[in-house]
Amino acid sequence: MKYSQQVLDMLEQAVSGQIGNFWNFSFDFNALFGENEEFADAWEAENPEMFDALNDVELMMFLEEHDPSDKQGFINFLTPYYEKAKQLNKKHP
Secondary structure, rough: OOHHHHHHHHHHHHHOOOOOOHHHHHHHHHHHHOOOHHHHHHHHHHOOHHHHHOOHHHHHHHHHHHOOHHHHOOOOOHHHHHHHHHHHHOOOO
């Protein structure tokens, strides 16, 4: 599976409310931008526009600071990022 599709799948699960623990989601999602260096490098090479669009300070701060028990808050905040990621994933089939 392509790296961009894996990220898109994570976001889709989040915005559809399928994530039970947003605390873990936040750590896992943030790791995709560098902690998991192999994934980050491959994803950036595959789809640099999507990588850059989601490598957003506002998004990272939200994931670090938002109350993980506020499921609807996560859904509301992540939905525009998910929509943007879907568009950018279509540009890089």
